[in-house]
Amino acid sequence: MKILVTGANGFLGKNLIAELRNQEFNNIFSFDLDTPDEDLDRFCKEADFVFHLAGINRPEVTEEFMEGNYGFTSVLLNLLKKHKNKCPIMISSSIQASLDNPYGKSKRAGEKLLEEYYIEVDTPVYIYRFSNLYGKWSRPNYNTVVATFCYNIARGEEVIVNDSDVEIELCYIDDVVKELVNCLKGNPTKDNGFYHVPEVDKVTVGTLKSLIEGFKSSRDTLTVPKLDNRLEKNLYSTYLSFLPEEDFSYKLKMNVDDRGSFTEFLKTNDRGQVSINISKAGITKGNHWHHTKNEKFLVVSGTGVIRFRKIDTEEVIEYFVSGDKLEVVDIPVGYTHNIENLGDSDMVTVMWVNEPFDANSPDTYFMEV
Structure with a gap:
């Protein structure tokens, strides 16, 4: 099975490709910004399944939202149509697609392209609206507040919270990858017209900050988090992935x-x-x-x-x-x-x-x- 993954070098792409290889899906077409256009053309001709994960989160100018989240999706679908390739396609969207902001509008525009493609081509289309994703290999000050908090707190840098009571919805990368592999195997999770990851957690920004600060101080207190709590367990794993390499070890008394x-x-x-x-x-x-x-x-x-x-x-x-x-x-x-x-x-x-x-x-x- 030949699998095309766009955004292959991104947070989600890296984690997905690693697990696909773990499960012996070895014929993977990896596409990212530095991939030649002719390779993308060939990938779209030969692919048996497409994970479209490429997108723009934090552009330098607002116009790049639509260009990255809508424009490239259009290019991808046109190449598939050019080669009459009716393989299933999954697209990474966001819960913000229902909001009236530049990022949300660009994500909704990408969704509409897929909806129209489904009607025109009559092939399986999976639109996933993700919450705030977090986990290893995410980028601080880009992917998620979790990455930013983990990176800064692990290095003793200041973390500023404007409103501790704001609640956010988090989704762990391993749960996302598990769902996408299920989708590939024909068993996706769908609700209210969109596909989604069943495992999500809600937490206030203030509680999130306190939890991660507790992970840092645990080397002094010798305590470990409540590992029967899914959010704490996954956050702790994420925090450890952000430790500076010179700080992997710590001394005991x-x-x-x-x-x-x-x-x-x-x-x-x-x-x-x-x-x-x-x-x-x-x-x-x-x-x-x-x-x-x-x-x-x-x-x-x-x-x-x-x-x-x-x-x-x-x-x-x-x-x-x-x-x-x-x-x-x-x-x-x-x-x-x-x-x-x-x-x-x-x-x-x-x-x-x-x-x-x-x-x-x-x-x-x-x-x-």
Whole structure:
């Protein structure tokens, strides 16, 4: 199947082409501003499906809206008609096509061309009215406010919001690409005369700014966003794609003493905390118990033993652990416990606890095993 993608180097085009190749659609005709006209002519002759994504978002002069969003669409359709190619065509429009502004008018004009083309040629036409798209490979100060916020906040630059209460509708790029692939395969989503992406989220500009600022500060607080919330999950992925390459890593605070070290790694309000514990040879750590706090220990390097004793009994239970055979050990409440390094080198343990540490309510009571 030969697929023509206009606007191939743009935000949506890059993401769509990457996924088409993932799904082994390898015969892709990529068209953008620097593609020779004769190539476009050949593409329109041979294409079996057209994704028309090319358009103008932020021109230098208003007239470029109509030229880019209407004029090129006309050129494309005329080439298809020239070669009597009745392949299906999808066009990228906008929810602003219903608004009385230069951009919206140009998008509506492009839609009308497709509607007339459908009547004249009698071939499948898919007009998609997209919300504000966001995701990796978008351009700050061009594609979406999300890209601008992510780019500036990741670099510590100022973000100005004129009205925090303004609500915007956002649509994640992966959901858009999934819908377009469904369209290619003959299963598009249609509503009120236009095709659309079912997954959209609404958020105020002020909340959007606060969320992205929280992503930046999460390196200090060690918290991660609520990943069961679709918008937060997708925004966080988008934010990370805007990190400067020299800032991909960040240091953690290691609490070091002569026994080894203890380092907090990740925290959540609802899923607990993950830490890394390093014990030197012969060292025993722990000897405490909890009322409600529960933990999971996973030794990933070295060898050791985890011992338990129910606080009102004398019996000691032992679990021998090793990085050579990964095994999670649950630490139940009401049992005093410790972990001893039995090897000659450092023992590394990944520790999960069901709640972030609270110095005002540690729920930790010393008692020898």
